[in-house]
Amino acid sequence: xxxxxxxxxxxxxxxGVSRAVTPRSTTPALEGILLKAEGFNLxxxxxxxxxxxxxxxxANVLEAGDIVLNAKLLNDMVxxxxxxxxxxxxxxxxxxxxxGGVAQFEIQSMPAADFPQLPNTGAEDTLTIKTGMFREMIExxxxxxxxxxxxxxxxxxxxxxxxxxxxxxxxxxxxxxxVDRNVKANKEIRIIVPGKTMNEVLRLLANDDEADVHISAxxxxxxxxxxxxxxMSRLIEGEFLNYKNVIPEGFRTQAVLDTKGFIETIERASxxxxxxxxxxxxxxxxxxKVIVRCQTxxxxxxxxxxxxxxxxxxxIGFNNRYLLDALRNARTExxxxxxxxxxxxxxxxxxxxEDFLYLVLPVRFRND
Numbered sequence: 001x002x003x004x005x006x007x008x009x010x011x012x013x014x015x016g017v018s019r020a021v022t023p024r025s026t027t028p029a030l031e032g033i034l035l036k037a038e039g040f041n042l043x044x045x046x047x048x049x050x051x052x053x054x055x056x057x058x059a060n061v062l063e064a065g066d067i068v069l070n071a072k073l074l075n076d077m078v079x080x081x082x083x084x085x086x087x088x089x090x091x092x093x094x095x096x097x098x099x100g101g102v103a104q105f106e107i108q109s110m111p112a113a114d115f116p117q118l119p120n121t122g123a124e125d126t127l128t129i130k131t132g133m134f135r136e137m138i139e140x141x142x143x144x145x146x147x148x149x150x151x152x153x154x155x156x157x158x159x160x161x162x163x164x165x166x167x168x169x170x171x172x173x174x175x176x177x178x179v180d181r182n183v184k185a186n187k188e189i190r191i192i193v194p195g196k197t198m199n200e201v202l203r204l205l206a207n208d209d210e211a212d213v214h215i216s217a218x219x220x221x222x223x224x225x226x227x228x229x230x231x232m233s234r235l236i237e238g239e240f241l242n243y244k245n246v247i248p249e250g251f252r253t254q255a256v257l258d259t260k261g262f263i264e265t266i267e268r269a270s271x272x273x274x275x276x277x278x279x280x281x282x283x284x285x286x287x288x289k290v291i292v293r294c295q296t297x298x299x300x301x302x303x304x305x306x307x308x309x310x311x312x313x314x315x316i317g318f319n320n321r322y323l324l325d326a327l328r329n330a331r332t333e334x335x336x337x338x339x340x341x342x343x344x345x346x347x348x349x350x351x352x353x354e355d356f357l358y359l360v361l362p363v364r365f366r367n368d
Contacts, residue, residue, distance in 0.1 A: 132209025
């Protein structure tokens with residue numbers, strides 16, 4: 001194999017597919033990137049047996065062929081090459097010469113036959129969505145994905161795809177995030193996509209919000225086509241919680257709050273909370289204002305700000321980080337906070353409309 005290509009294109013492609021490469025494996029080829037040169041293109045593939053990422057760049061292919069090169073080593077070498085053209089030449093014994101300008105490396109490649117073949121997913125065309133809308137849906141929910149491997153179904157995002165609607169749901173047992181949007185889908189399906197996959201998809205989305213993201217899915221796999229990348233992932237098997245059953249239907253107290261002001265108040269109160277001192281925030285919703293208190297061995301804080309509150313006065317405990325995550329991802333000037341009591345899940349919605357729904361479980365005070 002012998003090719004010449006642009007350093008910037010090659011470096012970006014290596015960085016993109018490396019997201020699916022296993023950093024440490026007993027199978028050396030899994031630590032590598034498959035490079036396949038044919039026609040006028042170089043195709044790069046990373047695959048860790050769960051997630052596969054493929055992209056193709058233009059190249060001057062002097063000799064067709066395919067090899068596997070260690071991903072980290074290749075990435076580091078190409079990144080440090082001078083700008084311009086890079087050549088990759090492979091000898092019969094697998095010795096690979098990578099040259100940019102006068103800089104030249106020689107490393108040993110692995111046979112392409114050692115690289116695992118990506119499965120034929122059989123995924124069917126499911127829906128096409130604009131990049132801007134899809135990015136927003138994932139960013140506003142991904143924070144709530146569980147990190148607890150004991151409940152694998154919740155380490156992913158639930159995609160509920162209906163003919164005219166896409167709903168994305170994430171939960172971790174302490175908070176719930178739901179965002180849905182109107183779309184036109186070709187099939188109806190309910191699947192769980194790994195959180196890791198969605199993190200990588202986010203990183204590879206096009207900068208153009210109007211560009212399309214093509215999604216194909218079946219019961220075992222999902223495939224995203226975006227910005228010149230094909231991202232294939234196994235789905236998570238198991239039962240996702242029936243989240244609709246945990247959403248309170250009504251409320252006894254409602255407050256309409258300035259989102260930025262609420263965030264700043266909580267951030268001030270959080271100054272005396274540490275990893276070791278995780279006392280909850282004590283927040284009172286009362287007529288015309290919200291009062292925020294907290295006490296740890298570092299000190300005590302009390303703060304308040306104006307809010308349009310209606311209904312019963314209620315005092316409730318919150319994990320500061322969970323509340324901040326929800327508010328920061330709201331991305332609206334004002335939010336509605338709906339409470340059914342001091343121990344019931346708290347709903348956070350936009351001040352107007354149903355753009356999103358966040359649920360945060362309260363924290364019991366020690367004297368409750």
